[in-house]
Amino acid sequence: METSTAINLLHHKKIAIVGGGPGGLTLARLLQLKGVDVKVYERDFSQASRVQGAIIDLHFDSGLKVIEAAGLLEEFKANYMRGADKYRLLDPKGNILLDDGNQSGATSFGDEKFRPEIDRGALRDILIAALYPDTVIWDSQFLTMQQVGQGWELHFKNGTIATADIVIGSDGYRSQIRPYVTDVKAKYSGATIIQGEIDHPETACPEMYELVDQANLMAMGAGATIAVQPRGDGGLTFYVASMYPENWGATSGIDFNDAEAVHSYLADRFKDWSPVFFSLLEACGQFVLRPLNYFPIDQRWETKANLTLIGDAAHLMPPNGEGVNLAMLDALDLSECLTDPKFSELQEAISAYEKIMFERSADLCRETIEGIADFASPNEESVEELIRMLAGDE
Ligand SMILES: Cc1cc2nc3c(=O)[nH]c(=O)nc-3n(C[C@H](O)[C@H](O)[C@H](O)COP(=O)(O)OP(=O)(O)OC[C@H]3O[C@@H](n4cnc5c(N)ncnc54)[C@H](O)[C@@H]3O)c2cc1C
Known part of the structure; x- marks a missing residue:
């Protein structure tokens, strides 16, 4: 992997990403490309221990943009499911109302309307293969953490303990990291x-x-x-x-x-x-x-010094075809803010990321709730x- 040197705020810092879903793994890849010392703590026992669910489509200005930034477009092209972006709509009697609709007719990369589908497991495998060996620490179900000096000490269900200077919660809709950031709860x-x-x-x-x-x-x-x-x-x-x-x-x-x-x-x-x-x-x-x-549309929290959230842990919303794309965009924005030389304090960089993340997710969540x-x-x-x-x- 070609990397640039870890600079400024992240120099000699250890980052713990809790949760190895699309958000957490993408963030790990993007940070490793910048030479950052990062580990992903994932609850699953191993890479193969759980069916990851069905397919997801990545979009031009979000998921695909991030895949490109992560240098993984060729791997994505080799693994996506050709033709699976088609829709077949039926009525309750089984009559076909629409066949082969795909919202745009777009079928090739580079076309802004193309939304190629990929199996969740295949996407996860691509991201893991791009990380340094042993970046993902499997069988690490996060339980609690406490501040020790300027950093964090994380405790896992299997009895292990890890330390980190910065913690990113990407542990999905029932995030155990989220309560350390905010007490705002999900609504039905x-x-x-x-x-x-x-x-x-x-x-x-x-x-x-x-x-x-x-x-x-x-x-x-x-x-x-x-x-x-x-x-x-x-x-x-x-x-x-x-x-x-x-x-x-x-x-x-x-x-x-x-x-x-x-x-x-x-x-x-x-x-x-x-x-x-x-x-x-x-x-x-x-x-x-x-x-x-979903988490309330107007949720905000006070930015922490060395802790934040991405993906569903930050902005859970009902499925709208955007969740994975949003988690990956969060990863890109956070990696860019954390390594942007214009920020002299970590908290400032995290705050800049959170501002982008809050605005983007609030708009989408509003639309989704209105259309539920x-x-x-x-x-x-x-x-x-x-x-x-x-x-x-x-
Ligand atoms: C029914 C349904 C259908 C959906 N369909 C789509 C779709 O078609 N397209 C789309 O873009 N989105 C879809 N979504 C939304 C999408 O799944 C999520 O938005 C997306 O997976 C969020 O990514 P994430 O990385 O933030 O979290 P997740 O994908 O939830 O990953 C979290 C990871 O953290 C791990 N973890 C959890 N707790 C702990 C812990 N305590 N310690 C350590 N690890 C932990 C989990 O094992 C998991 O690997 C759908 C959601 C649902 C419920």
């Missing part, structure tokens, strides 16, 4: 997702497998959205979204650890929908309930609007 958006994975859809739900055909499939109407996405390993991930009261998981009387109980709820909930959807849901043996939460019912409880009008958007008419 009104929508909840039931998520499932199908490892062998070609045999478990062949009709749905054919319908998906490596595209993003969405069935919308009658107060629900079922979204199905291909995974890089041939499996499928699906999300069933609806508006539910807060704490619905606890009050619904459904045991979400009992697949049969969930099947029975879904069979009733989707009894008026085409059976092809229930064949998908029935093929799933384990469900995850995800209430969609269109996504989770669509009606004819919202579906028509989505068709126009995916067809590239808006």
Whole structure:
């Protein structure tokens, strides 16, 4: 790896990044390119210990821009899923409303509207391969930390302790670092997702497998959205979204650890929908309930001297196709601020990053919350609007 010399504020400083998701790993790569001493402490036992979920699309002016800044565009091009940026939209009866829409017709890198999809695991592998060996310390679930002198002493569940001069929390939506930065808590958006994975859809739900055909499939109407996405390993991930009261998981009387109980709820909930959807849901043996939460749009905190947050830990919002892109942009902006010679104090550099991050995420979060019912409880009008958007008419 070609690096420039660690300069100014980060000279002889050790940085601990807690959380090895797209945000944390990107930040580690960008800082290592500048010669900075950085470790990533990740809760997962190993690189292969967890399915990373479905595909994500990177955008020209965010995720792809960062991939380029990280010097990884060729690796990305070798691993992205060609054609997976296509959308297939269905109604609850299984009629296809839109086929092969991709919002722009763009199919090549360099085109501002091109949004190539990549398997989350593949993106993670690319980022890890670009780091110095042993940068990621696996099996490091962060528990607590305390200030020691000018720095931090971090304690992990496996009993290990690490020290660092600067700590960056990139540990996602239930961040354990966040309480050291702010006590602002997440709010419920009104929508909840039931998520499932199908490892062998070609045999478990062949009709749905054919319908998906490596595209993003969405069935919308009658107060629900079922979204199905291909995974890089041939499996499928699906999300069933609806508006539910807060704490619905606890009050619904459904045991979400009992697949049969969930099947029975879904069979009733989707009894008026085409059976092809229930064949998908029935093929799933384990469900995850995800209430969609967000951090308040106007949240602010007092900048800390040697501690900050990026990605979901900083600005959780309901899924809007931007989360990974935002986390990567945070990584780029933070790496640039921390190494910008115009700042003479670390706190000043962190404050400059936080200002950019707050403004950018607030705008997107506002739009997402305003549109949450269109996504989770669509009606004819919202579906028509989505068709126009995916067809590239808006
Ligand atoms: C259902 C759903 C669908 C989505 N679809 C999309 C999409 O299509 N496109 C898109 O851009 N975004 C999507 N998002 C949002 C996206 O997943 C997040 O915004 C993005 O992953 C945030 O990246 P991050 O690096 O901040 O955090 P994360 O990806 O959450 O990574 C956090 C990392 O920290 C680790 N960790 C957690 N706690 C600890 C701890 N205590 N100690 C050490 N490590 C810890 C975790 O294991 C994980 O590796 C979706 C989200 C959901 C819920």
